[in-house]
Amino acid sequence: MLEILGLLGNGFLVVFEPLNLALIIGGCALGLFIGAMPGLGSVNGVAILLPLTFLVPPTGAIIFLAAIYYGAMYGGAISSIMLGIPGASTAVATTFDGRPLAKQGLADKALTGAAVASFVGGSISVVLFTFFAPPLAHIALVFGAPEEFALMMLAFATFVGLGGDDIFKTVFSIAIGLVLSAVGFDIISGEPRLVLWDITGFLHGVNFLVLAIGIYGIGEMLWTVEENALAGGKSMLSEATVTIARTMSNLRELVGIWKTMLMGSILGYFVGILPAAGATPGSLMAYGIAKQISKDPDKFGQGAIEGVCAPEAANNAASTGSMLPMLTLGIPGSPTTAILLGGMVIWGLEPGPRLFTDHSEFVWGLIASLYAANLFAVIINIAFIPVFIQILKTPFTILAPIIFILCLIGGYAPTQSMHDVWLMISFGIVGYLMRKLDYPLAPAVLAIVLGPLAEPAMRQSLIISDGSFMIFFERTYAGPIMITALLLLFLPLFKIGYDRIRKK
Amino acid sequence: MTVRTAELLMALMMGVFSIYLMVKSNELPIGWIEDEGPGGGAWPFWLSTVMLISCVGILFNWARKHGPIASSTRIYIQSHVLGDVAAVAAALIVTVGLFSIVGIYGSLPLFLIFYLRFMGKHSWRLTATLTILIPVVIFYFFEITLKIILPKGLTEPLFIPLYKIFF
Numbered sequence: 110m111l112e113i114l115g116l117l118g119n120g121f122l123v124v125f126e127p128l129n130l131a132l133i134i135g136g137c138a139l140g141l142f143i144g145a146m147p148g149l150g151s152v153n154g155v156a157i158l159l160p161l162t163f164l165v166p167p168t169g170a171i172i173f174l175a176a177i178y179y180g181a182m183y184g185g186a187i188s189s190i191m192l193g194i195p196g197a198s199t200a201v202a203t204t205f206d207g208r209p210l211a212k213q214g215l216a217d218k219a220l221t222g223a224a225v226a227s228f229v230g231g232s233i234s235v236v237l238f239t240f241f242a243p244p245l246a247h248i249a250l251v252f253g254a255p256e257e258f259a260l261m262m263l264a265f266a267t268f269v270g271l272g273g274d275d276i277f278k279t280v281f282s283i284a285i286g287l288v289l290s291a292v293g294f295d296i297i298s299g300e301p302r303l304v305l306w307d308i309t310g311f312l313h314g315v316n317f318l319v320l321a322i323g324i325y326g327i328g329e330m331l332w333t334v335e336e337n338a339l340a341g342g343k344s345m346l347s348e349a350t351v352t353i354a355r356t357m358s359n360l361r362e363l364v365g366i367w368k369t370m371l372m373g374s375i376l377g378y379f380v381g382i383l384p385a386a387g388a389t390p391g392s393l394m395a396y397g398i399a400k401q402i403s404k405d406p407d408k409f410g411q412g413a414i415e416g417v418c419a420p421e422a423a424n425n426a427a428s429t430g431s432m433l434p435m436l437t438l439g440i441p442g443s444p445t446t447a448i449l450l451g452g453m454v455i456w457g458l459e460p461g462p463r464l465f466t467d468h469s470e471f472v473w474g475l476i477a478s479l480y481a482a483n484l485f486a487v488i489i490n491i492a493f494i495p496v497f498i499q500i501l502k503t504p505f506t507i508l509a510p511i512i513f514i515l516c517l518i519g520g521y522a523p524t525q526s527m528h529d530v531w532l533m534i535s536f537g538i539v540g541y542l543m544r545k546l547d548y549p550l551a552p553a554v555l556a557i558v559l560g561p562l563a564e565p566a567m568r569q570s571l572i573i574s575d576g577s578f579m580i581f582f583e584r585t586y587a588g589p590i591m592i593t594a595l596l597l598l599f600l601p602l603f604k605i606g607y608d609r610i611r612k613k
Numbered sequence: 614m615t616v617r618t619a620e621l622l623m624a625l626m627m628g629v630f631s632i633y634l635m636v637k638s639n640e641l642p643i644g645w646i647e648d649e650g651p652g653g654g655a656w657p658f659w660l661s662t663v664m665l666i667s668c669v670g671i672l673f674n675w676a677r678k679h680g681p682i683a684s685s686t687r688i689y690i691q692s693h694v695l696g697d698v699a700a701v702a703a704a705l706i707v708t709v710g711l712f713s714i715v716g717i718y719g720s721l722p723l724f725l726i727f728y729l730r731f732m733g734k735h736s737w738r739l740t741a742t743l744t745i746l747i748p749v750v751i752f753y754f755f756e757i758t759l760k761i762i763l764p765k766g767l768t769e770p771l772f773i774p775l776y777k778i779f780f
Contacts, residue, residue, distance in 0.1 A: 164759050275680060277670035281627065284663040288634055291660070295641060295653030303637050303657055327705070331698055335690070338697040506733025510725050511747065513705060518717075518751065522761050530709050538702055545689065546620050547682050564656045572650040 113243055116469065120477030123168060123470055132165065132173040133478055137486045140180020145497050146508065147188045150197025151181035151428070152445040152551075153329050156321040157512065159452050160519040167456035168471050171449065172478040175432070178445055179231065179482040182388065182425045183490050186223035186417070187497050190216055199388040199424040202396040206409060206416030213412055217351050217494070221359040222414045223421040224490040226370050230422030231483035233374040234381075234429035239476055242465075246437040248586075249462035254569040255580050257439070257461075259590040261563045262581075263597070264440045264555065267383050270597030274549040286553035289315045290560025297568060310528025317451040317557045318523055319533045324550050325444075326516035327537025330509060332544060337505050351494050362414070369399050369415045370422045377423030381430025382442055388427035395423035429479060436472060437462055441558065444551040451558040455523070460562070616685035621675055628668035634661035697732070704728070716765035718748050 123129060143154035154177045162170035185200030190207035203223060210219040252260075265283050269276055292303040293314030304311045363370075373395040380391035399419035400409045409416045431442030432449075439460035441447035453460050458468055465472050490497075520533035540550055574580035581591045638661055642652030678684040690698065704727050711720035722744045729740040755761045757779050765772055 161754075161759075163761075275671075275674075275682075277667045277674065281664055281667035281671070284660045284667065285627075288657050288660045288664065291657040297649070298641070298653045300641055300653055302641055302653055303634070305637065331701060334701050335694050335698050338694040339691070504733060504735075506728065506735065507739075507743070509701075509732075510728035511743075513701075513728075514721055514724070514747065514751070517705070517709065518755060518763065521763065522755065522759070525761065527709075527713060527764065530712070534705055534709060537705075541698075542619075543623065546616065546623055548623075567656070568650050576645055576650070 110240075113239060116243075116473045117239060117477060119470070120473030120475075121480075123474030124172070124477045124481050128165065129169055129172050129474070129478065130481070132169050133176045133481050134485050134489075136173040136176025137180040137183075137482055137489055140177035140182075141184035141187075141486065141490060141493075141497065142180075142500060143177065144181030144184020144197055144200075145187040145500060146184075147192060147194040147333070149329070149333075149512075150185060150199060151178045152443075152448065153325045154178075154181055155445050155448050156318070156325040157515050157519055159318060159321075159448060160522040162452070163522070167453070167458055168474045170452065170456060171471070171475050172482075174449055174452065175475060175478060176482040176485075178428055178449075179425070179479065180486050180489075182231075182428050183224060183227045183486045184497070185424070186227070186421055187220065187494075188501060190219045190223065190417070191498055191501055199392060199427075200420075201389065202392045202420035203417055205396060206411075206413050209410065209412035210414070210417065215412065217355055218359045218362075218414060219417050220494050221356055221491060222363055222417045224487050225360065225363050226373065226418035226421040227425040227490075228483060228487040229367075229370040230374040230377055230425035231429065231479070231486070233371070233422075234378040234426035235476070235479045235483060237375075237378055238429050238433055238479070242433055242437050242472075242476070245433065246462040246465040249438050250466075252438075252462065252586060253584075254566045254573070255584055255587040256590065258563060258566040258570055259581055259587040259594065260438055260440050261559050261566070263590050263594040264434075264559065265552065266594040266597035268549070268552045268555075270600035275547060276601050278546075278548045279552055282549050282552040283556045286320070286556025287560045287563065289320065289553075290317070290557045291564065296561075296565060308528070310526060310532075313524065313526070315532065315557065316524060316529060317448075317554070318455075319520055319529045320536050320557050321448050321451070321554050322516050322520050323533040323536025324540040324554060326512070326519070327534060328540035328544060328550075330512055330516070331537065331541040333505065334509065356491070363418070366415050366418055369402075369419050372398060372402070373419040373422030374426040377426030378430040380423070381427030382433050388424040388431070388443065391427040391430075392420035392424040395419040425483075432475075432479075435460070436464060436475070439464075439562065441555060444554050447551075447555045447558045454558075454561075614689045616682055616687050616689050617675070617678075619689040620671070620682050620685075624668050624671040624675060628665060628672070631661050631665035631668055635665065700732070701728075712764045712766065714766045716768040717763045718752070718765065719768055721748055721751070 140151065140154060143149050144151065155174050158177065159174065162173055181197060182199060185195065185197040186203045186207065189195045189200040189203040190211050193204055193208040195201045195204055207219045207223065210216065268283065269279050292305065292311050294300065295302045301312060376395050376398065377391040380394060381388060396416060396419050399415050400406050403409065403415055431446045434440045434442045435446040435450055439450065441450045450460050458464065458471065517530060520530045544550060570580050582588045635658055638654040638658035641654030643654040643658040644652055646652050674680055675683045704724060708720045708724040725744045725747060726740055729735045729743060755763055
């Protein structure tokens with residue numbers, strides 16, 4: 110306990126370095142902006158801006174990206190409330206009551222509620238994180254190749270079992286991500302492998318960023334171009350009156366619903382830890398439970414402040430929760446953390462439990478930065494509500510070309526190869542076409558990040574066991590993890606069977 | 614084209630791609646090698662097989678019209694929207710194609726003019742401001758600060774004096 114506080118103290122020393130502090134504040138502001146733009150969420154922001162972080166050391170880079178992640182969780186609420194369009198999928202539940210409040214002229218109440226709830230969710234989850242992470246990393250230190258592989262299987266299985274998408278499409282998405290990660294060279298024999306159509310550009314593999322920016326940058330923007338064309342460029346921006354007196358009375362009112370925020374925070378945190386679930390289902394669940402435990406459930410959907418606060422607390426808590434498996438086990442808990450994990454590999458850090466011992470400064474700097482980012486995000490958010498409302502008036506046709514250009518350069522910068530830019534555009538267009546057919550794409554991004562770690566883990570395990578797959582079931586930790594993974598994998602089949610029996 | 618037709622075409626295309634990947638993986642040994650473990654092609658080969666099985670599953674659901682996509686008779690991309698999306702996609706392809714010819718400082722301004730003026734119908738004043746400002750910021754940030762040299766194509770000689778100033 111004391112040891113943890115000591116390490117956290119060291120983390121704060123890292124955070125208070127001027128460069129890092131500037132990166133947190135800049136990241137929060139940028140994240141708020143990205144989150145507030147309809148269509149763009151944390152995952153898009155982190156994917157598009159990751160190439161910009163080559164300038165600073167790894168600790169600064171992850172602090173900056175984590176601050177964007179955090180800020181985007183706050184920002185998502187702004188367009189949910191003001192436009193009735195979720196700023197990111199994680200803020201869908203916020204529209205249910207946020208929009209009615211805005212229509213009643215109480216937009217400021219909803220915005221303040223969302224900011225405070227986000228702060229509560231962020232704070233509670235960061236404290237939980239601080240005390241959960243070190244013991245978990247400690248347990249994970251004994252993990253060998255079979256356990257690592259079992260954990261990755263568990264991560265993929267949660268997408269199949271809990272993802273809620275078409276199972277075949279989810280499995281396809283995972284498999285194509287893993288195959289793309291195998292392009293380049295076989296790590297053990299050193300021979301060229303899967304050099305597609307014998308194009309030499311594939312010899313250096315498919316960089317995860319190329320896929321991530323393709324899908325979350327180019328593909329997402331094409332999607333937004335379509336949405337905008339369908340809407341005919343019209344949007345309905347609500348008016349908000351913001352005065353200090355009103356803000357104070359709004360804040361006082363929020364004290365009365367602390368239970369709802371606490372529930373949302375804890376629920377969000379634990380849902381966030383699961384790879385497939387994350388912030389979107391976490392916030393929807395929190396909304397549902399808030400409605401059930403409310404004394405006045407009929408008010409929900411008509412403009413209940415609890416309906417804004419519960420999902421907002423949950424989505425911030427979930428974003429912290431998703432970092433727990435990323436830091437301790439090397440398994441991302443969300444698409445955004447998958448990209449952060451890929452970033453760690455680029456910066457030369459090996460993900461996994463040893464991070465806590467080998468790169469203590471990095472880990473604790475990141476954890477301490479979450480405390481700071483949370484505080485700055487709430488201050489920036491409440492202080493600049495009118496500014497963010499103005500930003501929402503920026504026409505999409507000004508932002509779109511800027512984001513497209515950032516994507517093109519972001520795809521080129523890491524490897525400085527035109528091959529990667531072409532590949533990124535192809536992924537973007539194909540990804541857009543697949544998304545329109547409900548193919549889930551997040552599993553592919555997770556898979557391309559985990560692929561280079563999963564394959565050696567599996568091959569090493571099989572070499573240890575001389576080819577027997579039983580190694581994944583016989584070991585103390587690998588066994589239960591693998592069995593849970595298999596249960597999750599077959600969960601949809603059980604569901605179908607159960608439904609059939611019930612119908613009879 | 615309806616969503617249902619698009620679903621069929623996508624599954625067929627991805628199925629063919631899976632088979633291609635299986636064949637390609639087979640260039641390396643896909644079986645067990647004594648003292649070395651699984652061959653280099655095994656991992657991608659079996660995963661491509663999983664891809665192929667998934668495609669067969671998607672086609673099976675398509676045939677029995679199971680699920681909202683497989684039974685949908687909506688238009689895949691509506692015609693008035695298709696124009697916008699296709700124009701943007703084509704503009705991106707042309708822009709990247711021009712990277713190696715006129716360099717990014719030749720092609721990005723063209724892309725900006727296209728997007729701001731013709732897609733966004735913004736004033737010439739705004740278009741001109743951003744068309745000049747954005748490439749300057751990019752040059753300063755990427756080439757000077759990050760030292761990442763971006764493609765210049767034929768315009769390379771024009772930048773030599775600038776390199777001399779900054780590097």
